Amino acid sequence: MKQINFIKFIPLYFSISGAALAIGIFSLVVWKVRPAIDFIGGSLVEVELQASEGNAVNEGTVRAALADKEIEVNSIQPAGENRWLIRSKMVEGIDKNVQSALAEKFSKAEVTRFESIGPALGKELLTKTFFGITLSSLGILLYVAYRFGGGKYGVCAVLAMIHDSLVVLGGFSLLGQFYGAEIDALFVTALLTVLSFSVHDTIVVYDRIRENLRKFPQEKFEPLANRSVNETMKRSINNSLTIIIMLVILTWLGGTTVRYFSLALLIGTITGTYSSPFVAVPLLVVWNRLVGKKKKS
Template identity: 50%
Template sequence: MFDIVGKRNWFFLASLALIIPGLIAILTGGIRPGIDFTGGTLWEIRVKPNVTTTQVYQVLSENGHPEAVVQNAIEPDKSSGIIMRLKAIDQTEKLTLAQKLTAAGIPNGNLTTSVTNPTTPGGTSIGASGTPTSTASITTTATLTTSKTVTPTATLTASKTVTPTAALTAGKTVTSTGATTGTGAISGTGAISATGTTTGTTTNDAQVSLQTVGPAIGSEITGNAILAVAAASLAILAYLWYAFRKVPNYGQGGIPQALRFGLCAVIAMLHDVLVVLGVFAILGHLFGIEIDALFITAMLTVVGFSVHDTIVVFDRVRENLARRIFPSYAQVVNHSLLQTLARSINTSLTVIFTLTALLLFGGGSIRNFVLALLIGIISGTYSSIFNASLLLVVWESGWRTRPSPPPVTTGKARTA
């Protein structure tokens, strides 16, 4: 019979080898909170192939955002992208930056929402400056005046009824003195007056995503995240104490076995949390990876999985303790681990295969979330087998194996 318990110190050293570098990375600022925690704007755009992060940062810095962090990104369609993290900006600031970036030749497409080829019922197109042409566009930062009823294909905020289905934000306030109908709406801070009809389509194909979170919301999310992990730990401890309350003491007495089970499960859970945090701190140092609200979701999922797997092992330990078929506590735990080892590994592998597929082929927006889950599931499987149960043995027998009084055999242990 393979002696897992006898090699427990090696397993503890392996855990320390994983945790200590992560702790060093955490203490040296490797954890990089995203805008969900710090507040700010996350803006992702498609850029031309030869555009560098230095060029983008220079534009942002020259226009009042020296704090900006610029990173390369690969979009789902394999095109080049840029992620910009900067202090919170409103729509007017966003439009100003979009114009500056466009003037620098950075976006790969249209970064400012515009109406392409708007036409009157007679077929006349109106350019950005209001000059009738047949091929020009009307950008939302210019004033549009027409003698026809406005029929927009983007969002319209007007004094008349609209039926929008898409969004168009203008740099000017929109007013209308005639009936307004269409498939969208125009909103802004200047004036677009109209008494007739203008039709067209909107484009903003260079922008991938834009997310703004205020500092107050970011602080609230941080507090809630800490509270959630603390509440989960206490709930798990209380549940395990209740679930294993009838486990008999096996050796010299002292702290009840039920409480030991709960504390060891929480320690193993914290092991998994530290492993995931440590890996992300190292990745933060090396690649600038940030954590967001989805990361907290992943952590709570890892906590749940870790405890779930630990309970399966502990339940078998409880059953074998009641039978007292082995002469020492360490032998009971070792036999219980061997009974549940294949089940634990097989169950975890099915999850690991699924997460690996998501990591390789899923979208970029969930990549960090999936990575946190994958690391946590692997760590949770390890800690359930090689940490949680072995801590019970250490608590009972010390760091060196000390046999408990010989028990009375009352039955045979079953296998998983």
């Protein structure tokens, strides 16, 4: 079977990744992300509303009904058919106050979900999140370096993992700016899952490179790396495609909370499938080129 020369397109891969990272980092710096109450503390009230005569249900009328009762809200967004998510500062009895205020304006106002988290707990969760991501990155670096007998494999795998996490974070920064998507505890779960998937895919390619190094010790590294990418590409695409199809359906049919969780997984799965052969391997190839130049000089 004729092999595709993937390695010759390394500048293209780096250009695509560079553009995606530039957009994402710009969004993160300028707009940042929208933290949910999981991290900043506060109250979330989900209500089911039905319009009354002469009073349609939309963000403006909901906000006006709450303002009439001097209820301060941080955000109001749709959460499905006739359902709205209202976020506010943590105030005792906020769910009852919201229901009472909306019941005066609409024919139906029923609280279907209520969550409240203190700012101290939110800060603690944020600290643990950063600690968990840092610890997992260090663990992956050490494991890959040990398994493949060289620090370059571990460093390149972690760089590809950072690439994936920045793309997902940048994507959610844009979604937060234009669609109100928020970063919550489920997003952290999705991000850690994405990182493990990315590293798993990268290890599959690296393992094939190691195997081919034993089979063809005289072959130069670049064609050998290209051979390894060709040999694992079909498996990687087939494996990822089944996950992507499931996540597309879940994103489409899921509720607000599940939708953003599955969307984070979807973005991460696509990015991870791309980064393993087109970021992790090219980084390894470039590393070997630089080492080769140093040896010659």
